[in-house]
Amino acid sequence: MTSHRNTSPLPGPGSPRRRSVLAAMGALPVLAAAPPAAAAGRAESAAGTAEAAAAVTVNPLAARQTIRGFGGMTHAAWIGDLTAAQRDTAFGNGEGQLGFSVLRIPVPENQADWNRDVATARRAIELGATVIASPWNPPAHMTETFVRGSQTNAKRLRYDSYGAYAQHLNDFTRHLGNNGVSLYAISVQNEPDYAHDWTWWTSGEMVRFLRENAGSLSTRVIAPESFQYVKSFSDPILNDSQALANVDILGAHLYGTPPQNLPYPLFQQRGGGKELWMTEVYHPNSSDSADLWPQALDVGEHMHRALVDGGFQAYVWWYIRRGYGPMREDGRISKRGACMAHFSKYVRPGHVRIDTPANPQSDLYVSAYTGGSQVVIVAVNKRASTVSQSFTLENSNASGMSSWVTDAGRTLASQARIPVSNRTFTAQLPARSVTTFVTA
Template sequence: MKATLFLRSLGISFLSLSLVVSSCTKQHSEDISLNGQKANKAEGTADVGILATATVDANTVQQTIQGFGGMSVPIWIGDLTADQRTKAFSTSGIGMSILRVMVPTSSSQFAAEKATIDAAKGYGAKVIATAWNAPSSMMDGSYLRASAWGDYAAHLRAYTQAVGGVYALSPWNEPNYLASEWMHGTATEIANFVAAQGDNCGAPIMCPEPFNMDQTFINTYLSNATAKSKTLFVSGHIYGKTPYNLGSIGKSVWMTEHYTNSSISGNDWPNAMNAAKEIHDCMTAGWAAYVWWYIRRFYGPIDENSNITKVGYVMAHFARYVRPGYTKIACSANPSTGVYTTAYKSGSKIVIVAINTNTAVTYQSFSIIGVTVNSFNRYVTTSSSNLAASNFSISNNAFGINLPASSITTLVSN
């Protein structure tokens, strides 16, 4: 605040300051208000400690995005309705492009998954399946018997054949979470199983799906060269862990399960903003996918009354507009205090997602390198609005916009 008063005493506006900071672009940045008109950003703008241009570099390609999705477990909480499937997977709804399902221990329950699987695939979604347990006849306490490996692979294959079109399969769910009631396993054991039986499970393998996205567990698994060669991508869950880059492991990384808070409504806006920041962090860590826990649950993206919640609208800011096959491109991750940005491209199309965690309107300037953009469609969600749409033009690949207080904004180039 003292710095702000000092600047004002000198007659220097925030706009002037932002132009000085971004002078290396030698381009003029306009503040576009929510109605598409120029605005004076010195008024009603947050006093931020850092005010710098977010540079989007389309020439610097990072990970390929595989999608955003959620979990359905009919044998635990009932299947999604037709309306809920449409709201989850269509791009007029949330736009999820990944469905995660459970492999039941009994073949009599395989059909419970199929209706939602078929609907999701109909919208172009990838289906990934995880087994919590092997059939009890193959288990020794909480562990899979080595003598039952072939039988377990046959069980998994029977499931994939029954439901059809499984993109990838995980034989274990959080095998390192020993407090759980589901099947345990060491990284070495799981790698040995995949090396021996990975080709017999009916679908490509996603492994090792550890709790905490435990890198030691992942690295130990990948040290088995045969298992690694039979693994389509690395998967894991971030409970208790801030997303981080796993380094050059030679595999795409998918975050296949998490939720922010199971005791708070999905319509609680601060909680939804936490989800927005979490997805941003996963993408910034270099990961290819983000999968929420239950699709339909009061704390999730769709509630029990089939309404898309605030968490769902936050997910839509990524899932609707950053489609499978888009690539993440270099973008200033935290250009201003409280502002977090990521950017993506498909051909010449650019998508920018900006999250403003500040409690006041915050002006953010942008500069784009590597592709020419003339205008954007803008979608904004706040505590009181959902995907409010507008558009604006830019010049010289530079612009600035006011980000509403506590909001998420997606910009899609035309």
């Protein structure tokens, strides 16, 4: 593949151009809707009015993956740091805040730059977030150039510098710790398989580093962070017991990943005890305003598919503050951010996704979560009409549901309490909307 490069809106000084086009695929695709349910009575009426459907059963005992959190990236060197107020908007969980619980920061190659993201990381931790870090390049003296296809100046880590590179990552982790930031995990390399502008790794090189050097790292290890969840890059890690033993989080990016490639049977077979995180994406593009509706609703569907189809435990956006991101340049939550917040504000770290019909009606996507006695349901309605949907809460004594909605005219708007009778409630899901329900 050639470099993924056109200029994103509002580029920062020295910022590398981020991906808007994958050269071999064209524009990043909007994920296709799952096929409609086949059950009788679920077809949309000709008039496009609200319709009744079989109740969605939500059983808190049907546990799936534990959720670690939702969040995004700051990169002060490329686009400037978040302000103090923006940090609170991102990681606080009050009204008008995103409720993010994961922050991703870079690992600069030069130690002189290691303080650039510390203030935001420290505030994120104060607000209860988890901080992870990813390197784009090792220190320059550890790298060499080589020929990779048509790229004559491709860069890789020198084979005799693997040990020094592990020490570099440990030194960064220690520096953060000395400055009030306890790093939850560190990546070996950001997008090692799409590195036209940074450092390439082959899957064999990644396996070698994991086998021989990652065991010395002082915090949890993330690998391989393939740009498109390319399984041929992560399969060798899962198939090598020594490499896998030194990985704590299998990390992936979902740029242009089609829905059918989200499940990962080999990880389910061999990744016992490991976590599965989606550590970077923007969706569906970086060219549109994050307030464009209903296009922003694609973010809600994408998150649903990542959590339900992919079984990911974390969902991390690219830049937090950007014209196409969850926070606008003026520091306010965008429509894309509101779609993220329908998950991040209510599905908190430690909540467990529970099994429920994921696509009970055409263009309706439902996921459910539990934390203690609380049940959270997120419903994404991509239809141009209102949808009536009933829910049955098994093993729950809830008497009502609080709810919040985002659609063309509302953003995280609180709605009237819905009573629960005989463990069942019915909701009217507005056209092209995302609604979160929480037992109350």
